[in-house]
Amino acid sequence: MIDRVLLSESAISSRLDELAREIDARYAGGEILAVGILKGSVFFLTDLLKRLRSPVALDFLQVRTYSGTSSTGNFQVVRDLSTDIEGKDVLLFEDVVDTGLTLRRLLELLASRRPRSLRIAALLKKDLPENRDIPVDFLGFTIGPEFVVGYGLDLDERYRNLPYVAIWDPTK
Ligand code: 5GP
Numbered sequence: 001m002i003d004r005v006l007l008s009e010s011a012i013s014s015r016l017d018e019l020a021r022e023i024d025a026r027y028a029g030g031e032i033l034a035v036g037i038l039k040g041s042v043f044f045l046t047d048l049l050k051r052l053r054s055p056v057a058l059d060f061l062q063v064r065t066y067s068g069t070s071s072t073g074n075f076q077v078v079r080d081l082s083t084d085i086e087g088k089d090v091l092l093f094e095d096v097v098d099t100g101l102t103l104r105r106l107l108e109l110l111a112s113r114r115p116r117s118l119r120i121a122a123l124l125k126k127d128l129p130e131n132r133d134i135p136v137d138f139l140g141f142t143i144g145p146e147f148v149v150g151y152g153l154d155l156d157e158r159y160r161n162l163p164y165v166a167i168w169d170p171t172k
Contacts, residue, residue, distance in 0.1 A: 003169035020051035031055040033088040038062035040095030043152035044123040059083045090115040096124040100131035
């Protein structure tokens with residue numbers, strides 16, 4: 001049911017090189033608290049962090065908003081951070097911004113804990129009117145509305161370990 005490769009391994013790798021340079025320049029040597037949103041962001045996060053020169057601390061949280069290929073509209077923190085983020089420079093890592101619900105709710109929650117700064121790195125953002133207000137500071141690629149898998153992105157836990165991003169087509 002993989003329709004076609006949308007982003008090859010080499011396209012992702014080159015874009016991560018550029019993003020790492022942008023991030024290093026923005027933080028100018030200050031420590032970044034990287035926060036991965038489990039599980040989809042893990043491949044993006046580790047590949048990107050390996051490219052950074054800035055000092056990095058790492059934490060994760062897990063939320064539930066999605067089931068199968070359609071958003072449930074629900075938001076629940078399933079696993080919270082183990083770090084106090086007050087006064088820290090937090091960089092949130094998201095795999096794909098779809099409706100924007102996850103990030104909208106997470107930004108609200110994390111901002112209430114008073115980090116010094118709170119920014120977003122996303123591998124993908126779908127070009128949709130409903131997510132236009134989500135301020136992605138470091139974006140890998142803008143894509144269409146299709147459902148994608150690979151490079152961390154799953155369909156009911158399958159396909160995460162594909163080294164590329166592909167369009168999933170149920171009719172194939
Ligand atoms: P949002 O809250 O922005 O609607 O959705 C964010 C989450 O939904 C993502 O972190 C991801 O887990 C899931 N999601 C949204 N679009 C896709 C997609 O095209 N493919 C996959 N595999 N997951 C998606």
